[in-house]
Each structure stands twice: as structure tokens, then as C-alpha cells.
Amino acid sequence: MGFDPRDWSRASRPRQERVTSNVEALLAENDALRREVMRLTRELDLLRRPQHQPPVADPARISREQALQWGEALAGQPGWSSLRQGALEALIVRLNRLGFPGHLTLQQRLDRLVSGLGTDLLSAVGGKATKKSTAVLAAFALYGVRASEWLDEDPKRVVLDLQQQLQQSEARRRGRRTRTDQRKTDQRKTDQRTPDEPWGSRVAALAVLGLEAGASAEAIKQAHRRLVKRHHPDMGGSAEAFRRVNEAYQRLMA
Structure with a gap:
């Protein structure tokens, strides 16, 4: 059997395969994916939204009215007239020095014990120092975080303890x-x-x-x-x- 050039020419040509594509189906699938991405984005925004809301401020631990009530209660106790504002201020300084570390102020010391307590206390007593407000501060210098309990339940005892502390300070001063x-x-x-x-x-x-x-x-x-x-x-x-x-x-x- 001989060679037929026609057969060679047909065998040497590349075989072509038929490629089919459905453009409309691809567009529909792409649109469905786009809608799903948008839905997930909205849900993610809802989950993130509470984190971006401004934090709600904690209520003050000591109010102005509470500090005024404590001052009035102390002023009505026996022995109140013997307390002097200057002596109470010196007592606060001395009690702070007895604490650890001794360089802290009353506000710093209370804030270390309970976050914000010292700041709220100073804000409650106000900027103008009076004998009543100084006595309230001296009570916190003496009792620490439990001062509010003593001031609420036994203001008479608070005045007596402040008297005792002042007498001891005076005794040390006269001891020179x-x-x-x-x-x-x-x-x-x-x-x-x-x-x-x-x-x-x-x-x-x-x-x-x-x-x-x-x-x-x-x-x-x-x-x-x-x-x-x-x-x-x-x-x-x-x-x-x-x-x-x-x-x-x-x-x-x-």
C-alpha cells in the first residue's frame, strides 16, 4: 500500500476542540457573590459598632452631697470645737508620711487603693478648704478606704479619734x-x-x-x-x- 499525501496533510493539522462558554451564567454567579459580600460586610459593621460607642462614665464614688452630710455630722459631735483646721491639715500630712510610700498625697494614696476614689473625694469636698471639709479628708487619711463607713455609722467616734491623733501630735511637739x-x-x-x-x-x-x-x-x-x-x-x-x-x-x- 502506497503513501497518500492527502492523508499526511490531514494528520499534520492540529485538532481543534470546541470551547463553550455561558456568559450570562458567569455574570449571574458574579452578582450573587457580590450580594453575599455586601451582606457579610453589613453584619461585620453591626458587630463592630458597640466597640466604637463612647464609654459610659462610672458614677462618682463620693458625691458633693455626701461630703457635705459628713461635714455636718462631724460638726454636731462633742469635741468638734476643739479641732482646729490648721492642726487637721498638719495631721493629714503626718498620716500620709506614715504610709508606704511616704511621698504620696492623700489623693494618690486613695486612688492606688481604689481607682478614682481619691479624685472623687477631692472633687466632692470642693476647692475651698473649710474646717468641715478638712475634717472629712483627715478621716480618710486616718481610716483609708473604710472612712465612709465610719463617717456614716459613727461620726462621734471619728471626732474622738481625730482628737486623739491631734493630742498625740501635740505631745510629740512638746516633747522637744x-x-x-x-x-x-x-x-x-x-x-x-x-x-x-x-x-x-x-x-x-x-x-x-x-x-x-x-x-x-x-x-x-x-x-x-x-x-x-x-x-x-x-x-x-x-x-x-x-x-x-x-x-x-x-x-x-x-
């Missing part, structure tokens, strides 16, 4: 005596001490508890319980003051 007076006082204490306990250490321990010489064991226990609650670090008190109270109690009860 001449060397001659100091020697006479030390000699008198030496004559009165008992054989088994140094008089000076007992007097110092009593002063820490706010008691005078001759205080009974029951009075010492009551003072210790009261001061431990006030100065406990978990209740916003000073760790250093808490330690001194416990050491004084142990020394007296040993």
Missing part, C-alpha cells in the same frame, strides 16, 4: 524639751519602773495604742483590736502602722 528637763523626767521614770520591765518601753508601747500609764489589760486589748482593724493592710491601712500596733501589744502583754 531641754536636756535638763529630759534628764529629770528620765530619772523620775527610772525611780518608778518595776524590776522586771523597763518603764520607757512600756510608756512607748502605750503611746502607740493611744493609752496612758496605768491602763488595764482589758483596755490594752480593746485598743489593740480597734487599731488592728483600722491599720490592717487588707482594709487599706498602713503596713508599718499595723506592725507597730502588734509589737506594742506584744510588749505590753508579754
Whole structure:
């Protein structure tokens, strides 16, 4: 069988395949995808919207009216007239120095304990310092975050405690005596001490508890319980003051 050139020419030509396309179907599918993307975008915007709303401000922890009520309650208690504004301001400074760290202001100290408490307190008492507003600040310097409870429930006790703190400050100020007076006082204490306990250490321990010489064991226990609650670090008190109270109690009860 011979070679037919016609067969060669047909075999050498490339085979063409028929390509079909449905333009309308592709457009419809593209439109459906576009609508789905738009729907998902709207849902995503709804989910994001609450995050962009302005945050609602927390209510003030101490209001102006509350601070005024505390000041009026303190002014109606026995012993109020003996308190002096200047002495109360000095007491606030001294109590702040006793805390840790000692360089913080009352506002900074309270804000560390409860976020915003010190700021709200200073705003509530106002910019003009009065004896009533200063006494409220002194109560917070003395009791810490629990001051509002004392001011609400026992303003009489608050005035008494402020009186006691001021008396102790005055006693320390008057304690800067001449060397001659100091020697006479030390000699008198030496004559009165008992054989088994140094008089000076007992007097110092009593002063820490706010008691005078001759205080009974029951009075010492009551003072210790009261001061431990006030100065406990978990209740916003000073760790250093808490330690001194416990050491004084142990020394007296040993």
C-alpha cells in the first residue's frame, strides 16, 4: 500500500476542540457573590459598632452631697470645737508620711487603693478648704478606704479619734524639751519602773495604742483590736502602722 499525501496533510493539522462558554451564567454567579459580600460586610459593621460607642462614665464614688452630710455630722459631735483646721491639715500630712510610700498625697494614696476614689473625694469636698471639709479628708487619711463607713455609722467616734491623733501630735511637739528637763523626767521614770520591765518601753508601747500609764489589760486589748482593724493592710491601712500596733501589744502583754 502506497503513501497518500492527502492523508499526511490531514494528520499534520492540529485538532481543534470546541470551547463553550455561558456568559450570562458567569455574570449571574458574579452578582450573587457580590450580594453575599455586601451582606457579610453589613453584619461585620453591626458587630463592630458597640466597640466604637463612647464609654459610659462610672458614677462618682463620693458625691458633693455626701461630703457635705459628713461635714455636718462631724460638726454636731462633742469635741468638734476643739479641732482646729490648721492642726487637721498638719495631721493629714503626718498620716500620709506614715504610709508606704511616704511621698504620696492623700489623693494618690486613695486612688492606688481604689481607682478614682481619691479624685472623687477631692472633687466632692470642693476647692475651698473649710474646717468641715478638712475634717472629712483627715478621716480618710486616718481610716483609708473604710472612712465612709465610719463617717456614716459613727461620726462621734471619728471626732474622738481625730482628737486623739491631734493630742498625740501635740505631745510629740512638746516633747522637744531641754536636756535638763529630759534628764529629770528620765530619772523620775527610772525611780518608778518595776524590776522586771523597763518603764520607757512600756510608756512607748502605750503611746502607740493611744493609752496612758496605768491602763488595764482589758483596755490594752480593746485598743489593740480597734487599731488592728483600722491599720490592717487588707482594709487599706498602713503596713508599718499595723506592725507597730502588734509589737506594742506584744510588749505590753508579754
